Amino acid sequence: MVxxxxxxxxxxxxxxxxxxxxxxxxxPGTVLARLGAHAAxxxxxxxxxxxxxxxxxxxxxxxxxxxLMLHVTLPGGFRQVVALFYPGDVFRAAFAxxxxxxxxxxxxxxxxxxxxxxxLSQLVASDPEIAGFVENAVARQTSRQAIHMAAVGRFDCQQxxxxxxxxxxxxxxxxxxxxxxxxxxxxxxxxMADYLGLNADTLSRTMSRLRASGLLSHPERHRAxxxxxxxxxxxxxxxxxxxxxxxxxxxxxxxxxxMTD
Amino acid sequence: MVxxxxxxxxxxxxxxxxxxxxxxxxxPGTVLARLGAHAAxxxxxxxxxxxxxxxxxxxxxxxxxxxLMLHVTLPGGFRQVVALFYPGDVFRAAFAxxxxxxxxxxxxxxxxxxxxxxxLSQLVASDPEIAGFVENAVARQTSRQAIHMAAVGRFDCQQxxxxxxxxxxxxxxxxxxxxxxxxxxxxxxxxMADYLGLNADTLSRTMSRLRASGLLSHPERHRAxxxxxxxxxxxxxxxxxxxxxxxxxxxxxxxxxxMTD
DNA sequence: CGCTGTCTTGAAACTGCTCAACGCGTGTGG
DNA sequence: CCACACGCGTTGAGCAGTTTCAAGACAGCG
Numbered sequence: 001m002v003x004x005x006x007x008x009x010x011x012x013x014x015x016x017x018x019x020x021x022x023x024x025x026x027x028p029g030t031v032l033a034r035l036g037a038h039a040a041x042x043x044x045x046x047x048x049x050x051x052x053x054x055x056x057x058x059x060x061x062x063x064x065x066x067x068l069m070l071h072v073t074l075p076g077g078f079r080q081v082v083a084l085f086y087p088g089d090v091f092r093a094a095f096a097x098x099x100x101x102x103x104x105x106x107x108x109x110x111x112x113x114x115x116x117x118x119x120l121s122q123l124v125a126s127d128p129e130i131a132g133f134v135e136n137a138v139a140r141q142t143s144r145q146a147i148h149m150a151a152v153g154r155f156d157c158q159q160x161x162x163x164x165x166x167x168x169x170x171x172x173x174x175x176x177x178x179x180x181x182x183x184x185x186x187x188x189x190x191x192m193a194d195y196l197g198l199n200a201d202t203l204s205r206t207m208s209r210l211r212a213s214g215l216l217s218h219p220e221r222h223r224a225x226x227x228x229x230x231x232x233x234x235x236x237x238x239x240x241x242x243x244x245x246x247x248x249x250x251x252x253x254x255x256x257x258x259m260t261d
Numbered sequence: 262m263v264x265x266x267x268x269x270x271x272x273x274x275x276x277x278x279x280x281x282x283x284x285x286x287x288x289p290g291t292v293l294a295r296l297g298a299h300a301a302x303x304x305x306x307x308x309x310x311x312x313x314x315x316x317x318x319x320x321x322x323x324x325x326x327x328x329l330m331l332h333v334t335l336p337g338g339f340r341q342v343v344a345l346f347y348p349g350d351v352f353r354a355a356f357a358x359x360x361x362x363x364x365x366x367x368x369x370x371x372x373x374x375x376x377x378x379x380x381l382s383q384l385v386a387s388d389p390e391i392a393g394f395v396e397n398a399v400a401r402q403t404s405r406q407a408i409h410m411a412a413v414g415r416f417d418c419q420q421x422x423x424x425x426x427x428x429x430x431x432x433x434x435x436x437x438x439x440x441x442x443x444x445x446x447x448x449x450x451x452x453m454a455d456y457l458g459l460n461a462d463t464l465s466r467t468m469s470r471l472r473a474s475g476l477l478s479h480p481e482r483h484r485a486x487x488x489x490x491x492x493x494x495x496x497x498x499x500x501x502x503x504x505x506x507x508x509x510x511x512x513x514x515x516x517x518x519x520m521t522d
Numbered sequence: 523c524g525c526t527g528t529c530t531t532g533a534a535a536c537t538g539c540t541c542a543a544c545g546c547g548t549g550t551g552g
Numbered sequence: 553c554c555a556c557a558c559g560c561g562t563t564g565a566g567c568a569g570t571t572t573c574a575a576g577a578c579a580g581c582g
Contacts, residue, residue, distance in 0.1 A: 072411050074498040080411035094400035097407045098505035121396065125389055135382065138399060139355035145406060146358045150333050150341035152414045153458030156569075189529060197414030199571050204530055221528085221579085237335040244359035418538065450561060460539055465562055482547095482560085 031133045032113075035062055038123055039113035044068075044106035046186070052093040052104055058117040060092040061085075062137075066110015067186050071194060073101035081187075081195035083145060086171065090137040092117045107186040140245075147241050152197040155237065157206050160196040162235035163242065165216065169226045170246035180227040188222075292394045293374075296323055299384055300374035305329075305367035307447070313354040313365055319378040321353040322346075323398075327371015328447055332455065334362035342448075342456035344406060347432065351398040353378045368447040401506075408502050413458040416498065421457040422467045423496035424503070426477065430487050431507040441488040449483075 044050065044066060053059055061068070068085040084107070085091055094117070096102035106112075115123075124131045151163045173181030185192070193200040210216040215232055217225045226232055233239035305311065305327060313320055322329070329346040345368070346352055355378070357363035367373075376384075385392045412424045434442035446453070454461040471477040476493055478486045487493055494500035 070407070072407060074411055074415075075501065076498045078411060078415040078498050080414045082407040082410050092400060094397075095403040095407070097404040097502050099501040100408060100411070100499070102407070121392070124396075125386070125392055128386055131382070131386055135385075136355075139353060142356040142403075143358040145410075146331070146333060146343040146356070146363070147361060149343050149406075149410060149413065150335055150339060150361070152410065153341045153455075154335075154339040194414075200528095201530080201572080202570055205570095208530070237337040237339050238361070240336065240360040241358050461560095462540080462562080463538055466538095469562070 031129050032062070032064065034127065035120075035123065035130060035133075036064075036113055038119060039115045042112045042114050043110075044112055045109050046106060048106045050104045050106065050112065052096060052102065054114060054116055058093045060090070060115045060117040060120040061104075062113040062115075062120075063087050063089045063091075064111040064113055066106060066108045066112070068104055068110075068112070069107045069187070069191065069195075070096060070102065070104050071191075072097060073103070079194045080197065081191055083141070083148075084195070085141070088137055089141055090134050092120070107191065108184065144245060147238050147245065151236075151238060157198055157202055158209070159236050159238075160198060161203065161206050161210065162232055163238050164192070164196060165210075165224070165226065166229070166232050166236055166239060166242050167246065168224075169229060169232070170242060173226065173229075176225055178225075180225050181229055182223070182225045185222050185224050292390050293323070293325065295388065296374055296381075296384065296391060296394075297325075299380060300376045303373045303375050304370075305373055306370050307367060309367045311365045311367065311373065313357060313363065315375060315377055319354045321351070321376040321378040321381040322365075323374040323376075323381075324348050324350045324352075325372040325374060327367060327369045327373070329365055329371075329373070330368045330448070330452065330456075331357060331363065331365050332452075333358060334364070340455045341458065342452055344402070344409075345456070346402070349398055350402055351395050353381070368452070369445065405506060408499050408506070412497075412499060418459055418463055418467050419470070420497050420499075421459060422464065422471065423493055424499050425453065425457060426471075426485070426487065427490070427493050427497055427500060427503050428507065429485075430490060430493070431503060434487065434490075437486055439486075441486050442490055443484070443486045446483050446485050 039062070041064070042050070050061070050068065051059065063085050065087050067087075068089075068091070069081050070083045070085070070091070071079060071081040073079045082102075087110075091104070096104070120134075124134050147163075151160050155163065168183050168185065169181045171183075173183040176182040187195060189200050189204055193203040196203065198206075207216070207218075211218060215227060215235075217227070219225060233243070236242070300323070302325070303311070311322070311329065324346050326348050328348075329350075329352070330342050331344045331346070331352070332340060332342040334340045343363075348371075352365070357365070381395075385395050408424075412421050416424065429444050429446065430442045432444075434444040437443040448456060450461050450465060454464040457464065459467075468477065468479075472479060476488060476496075478488070480486060494504075497503070
């Protein structure tokens with residue numbers, strides 16, 4: 001059950017909580033609206049590539065809906081999906097490393113606000129609320145990356161997969177009529193493997209094992225259902241952190257909160 | 262100026278490389294000086310732990326000299342050094358993931374500016390140059406992390422070690438009288454292994470192999486000498502990116518610029 | 523209908539991990 | 553001064569998990 005799982009989350013240290021203590025005056029959505037007034041809204045399709053420069057200058061993006069992926073390809077064919085960006089996330093081209101074949105693309109259809117970085121930077125300077133929004137987005141993304149780093153660096157195959165599935169389930173899962181959490185799996189096997197630092201074959205095997213164990217089911221491609229989130233959480237050492245990151249709020253509420261514009 | 266350190270703080274040093282082109286009129290060093298005026302300067306020793314909260318509120322740091330390490334420890338004893346912070350880098354406690362046993366500590370002696378995050382945030386809001394400094398620092402750190410992510414996710418043991426050594430050599434190496442680049446290795450074997458997502462034994466073996474091949478020598482603990490940087494670069498697919506990140510300038514110049522104390 | 527791209531699965535090869543032992547420098551107490 | 557313990561790095565042997573390579577299943581699409 002989603003709702004009960006949140007109860008088990010222990011209160012993290014106050015300082016490590018990414019959410020700001022300052023209370024905003026404006027209703028939610030206003031910041032995004034104000035940002036949108038100064039940006040081009042780009043509608044992206046799955047797989048669509050997003051240019052990192054914009055009319056010769058550095059581009060920046062705020063994800064409004066959908067998800068993006070940043071990957072690098074190093075000489076020798078080493079490919080790594082470095083980060084995933086979700087609604088509310090902020091990305092500027094300078095986040096991508098130089099000389100690394102960096103590439104930003106959509107993994108699911110959605111809307112992205114596109115800026116010149118200089119423009120977004122000015123907005124940040126002129127509007128404290130926008131500044132807070134961006135600062136918090138960056139902090140949230142960074143702490144997510146830290147967990148992911150630990151997963152890729154230290155977990156075995158099954159733990160990595162469980163970590164990723166749990167993130168997905170908590171972020172975008174909705175309660176299925178038959179019980180459990182249903183969610184989209186925007187990445188294909190190769191991208192998912194490259195995100196988790198695994199071989200695609202190994203990943204496939206691991207998913208099969210999870211399916212065989214009854215934890216996971218796969219009604220169709222790009223879609224999954226988790227029967228028992230707690231059982232999944234038991235498979236990853238990062239469960240606590242993921243719960244803390246993806247919040248106390250039930251997955252459905254989160255979904256609405258983040259996906260509305 | 263708030264100074265908790267017993268030592269009288271000296272005029273902050275120019276960190277020119279931290280803020281590339283965007284800075285406008287002020288001479289280099291001014292930004293750090295202005296930051297220093299609103300922060301406590303903390304002198305850290307090797308191994309010293311740095312608290313993530315400051316009088317109950319979120320702390321933030323700007324590294325002036327030395328290096329820090331952020332590591333997490335997940336249930337089950339999974340330990341990962343998530344990031345290293347060098348002079349000019351900016352860190353706020355919210356960068357550390359919640360419920361992950363996050364821990365910030367010094368890996369070499371140095372000076373750190375400590376803020377309340379709310380205070381630094383205000384500085385950023387009030388001073389466009391400080392804003393640019395912080396934005397660039399974050400971007401630089403993020404792109405470094407991306408390369409590191411690719412290394413941990415995709416490289417084999419030797420490639421990871423070569424990548425790390427090359428980073429160190431380019432960042433802090435100085436031309437040795439006997440030819441080659443000499444530099445400090447601030448991390449001990451365990452930390453280095455946890456940074457690279459390797460087993461300490463395996464890491465030791467790999468270093469031994471490099472030593473045997475004549476590429477690397479180890480005059481004393483915490484110190485190394487690279488005979489031929491190009492040969493080392495040939496071992497890592499990330500060589501190009503590292504060169505781009507750590508710049509064209511000769512290692513000695515960089516050293517003076519970054520490490521002066 | 524056959525093509526193509528994606529996913530799955532098997533068996534063999536290999537890399538890196540585990541565990542245990544050893545060397546070495548340092549600090550400490552008899 | 554020596555004995556000893558301790559932290560840290562090194563090394564070896566065996567093992568486990570992942571990757572590799574190759575083949576087959578499946579769905580989407582011309």
